[in-house]
Amino acid sequence: MRNGIYLPVLLTLFFTFQCMDEPFARAQGGAVMNLASSAFQNSGMIPGKYTCDGIDVSPPLAWDAVPKGTKSLALICDDPDAPMGTWVHWVCYDIPPGTGGLPENVAPQEHTANHGKQGINDFRKIGYGGPCPPSGTHRYYFKIYALDDMLNLDPGATKEQLLKKMENHILGQAQLMGKYKR
Secondary structure (H helix, E strand, O other), X not given: OHHHHHHHHHHHHHHHHHOOOOHHHHHHOOEEOEEEOXXXXXXXXXXXXXXXXXOOOOOOEEEEOOOOOOOEEEEEEEEOOOXXXXXXXXXXXXXXXXXXEEOOOOOOOOEEOOXXXXXXXXXXXXXXXXXXXXXXXXEEEEEEEEEOOOOOOOOOOOHHHHHHHHOOOEEEEEEEEEEEEO
């Protein structure tokens, strides 16, 4: 009888940890994509250049395994460790699916050449606003979403507006996490 109790618990733990890297994609039934940066490794430290302590430019990002049927991509970068709740650092959408990534230093403009539209971050600015934690080490999640539609949101949308518009349109996703401490 004891072994019968442990097996379901072990299976639950196994599947919980297996899905931790892609919870949203799995919950939505989406494919798992790949997201990386040549500036830092997953779970590694983000170089100062990409923060408020440096020149505060966006890091280069690259993705692959974009699902068939993808009409656009969306990107969100946020910090769940911020003292007042999750802090949004970057919102991009209507990114063409064939781009394969974003270069370093995407201009802080509403429309960017071949890189879609940018929304407003929690610094109340368009484009990327780098890590600037008040204390301690914070985690910064870069999340890319493959969508089955063009969202056609106006430039300057918030993360919340983007998430609402993305509902039921996610084909796949990937995530890259970097850390920063001042």
